[in-house]
Amino acid sequence: MARKIAFINYKGGVGKTSLLVNVAACLAKLGKRVLLLDLDTQSNASIWLLRLERWNKINSNGEGAVFSIFDPGKTRLKDILVKDVVEGKTGEKLLPGLDLIPTTFNLVNLEDEFEDDPVKPAYLLFSEELRELEDDYDFVLFDCPPNILRACQCGVFCANEVYAPANPDALSLIGFTLLVEKLQRFHKLSASFRTAQMGPPAAVQGIIFNSIKAGVDIEVPKMRMQLRMNQFKTQRRVASSAKIFETQVRDATIVRRAVALGLPVILVGQETVETDNVLNDFRRLSLEIIKQGELL
Numbered sequence: 001m002a003r004k005i006a007f008i009n010y011k012g013g014v015g016k017t018s019l020l021v022n023v024a025a026c027l028a029k030l031g032k033r034v035l036l037l038d039l040d041t042q043s044n045a046s047i048w049l050l051r052l053e054r055w056n057k058i059n060s061n062g063e064g065a066v067f068s069i070f071d072p073g074k075t076r077l078k079d080i081l082v083k084d085v086v087e088g089k090t091g092e093k094l095l096p097g098l099d100l101i102p103t104t105f106n107l108v109n110l111e112d113e114f115e116d117d118p119v120k121p122a123y124l125l126f127s128e129e130l131r132e133l134e135d136d137y138d139f140v141l142f143d144c145p146p147n148i149l150r151a152c153q154c155g156v157f158c159a160n161e162v163y164a165p166a167n168p169d170a171l172s173l174i175g176f177t178l179l180v181e182k183l184q185r186f187h188k189l190s191a192s193f194r195t196a197q198m199g200p201p202a203a204v205q206g207i208i209f210n211s212i213k214a215g216v217d218i219e220v221p222k223m224r225m226q227l228r229m230n231q232f233k234t235q236r237r238v239a240s241s242a243k244i245f246e247t248q249v250r251d252a253t254i255v256r257r258a259v260a261l262g263l264p265v266i267l268v269g270q271e272t273v274e275t276d277n278v279l280n281d282f283r284r285l286s287l288e289i290i291k292q293g294e295l296l
């Protein structure tokens, strides 16, 4: 059974997409079958992995992106799957095992124009579609926006685990606190639609510190985050196995450049010490996520 994982924090720009794309790539390199689902209308993960030319085609015709499945009877999730998404300049497959369900800017329509069916809300329809695909994977990873509105609810409803990327600052702590509140609210709202087959509702399993600058001491923000996590554990609002990940991902120029190159860092192949270090961070983080699965 696939592990279904959402990366969310109510604070934007903390590195949700960067961590998710790079972890997805490391997992695929380890031979895991990985499906990345882009549920953020900004489409950052899709533009990154498809590169602009391929993504533009989907964005301009409005088809082939996740929003199409909410148009009744039109498209199935499995029809828009991009297999082995990472390609080289001449179309050669660079990373077999990493598939993408892309999004485009029209996903924003789900938040306003779309009329939800109270009998079958968008997240329920989405979960039924995903069920047709998920057995083909070891990991299904949801890239989420910094909120739990309709698009994100699709991922949260299907996921069993949530990881919260964070920067070592006060706003990430506020974002994490808000995340736990909103997650609980959504679980209450959607409880009647859950089936035993879906497994437990997504619980926060971990916090991952990202973009750590060299020489910066993060002990104080880390301690504050740990205190908040402990409170939530006592209140049973996060998983009992939830933790702050040992792996901290360093701030590295290559993470920003990788987006423009249309490659995850593991495929960039530039051997500088900074690149090697951050790549090791992503590898260790992936192994830690695999290990966290043994505690579930």
Ligand SMILES: Nc1ncnc2c1ncn2[C@@H]1O[C@H](COP(=O)(O)OP(=O)(O)OP(=O)(O)O)[C@@H](O)[C@H]1O
Pocket (backbone or CB within 6 Å): 011, 012, 013, 014, 015, 016, 017, 018, 019, 040, 042, 044, 144, 145, 146, 210, 211, 212, 249, 250, 251, 252, 253, 255, 256, 257, 259
């Ligand atoms: N470890 C890192 N080192 C250097 N830059 C990073 C690192 N992680 C993320 N960034 C940069 O920080 C910016 C925000 O990252 P990212 O888009 O992954 O955040 P996000 O949480 O997904 O944002 P949003 O809330 O908008 O979806 C990007 O420009 C990204 O390249």
Ligand SMILES: [Mg+2]
Pocket (backbone or CB within 6 Å): 016, 017, 018, 040, 044, 144, 145
């Ligand atoms: Mg993002």
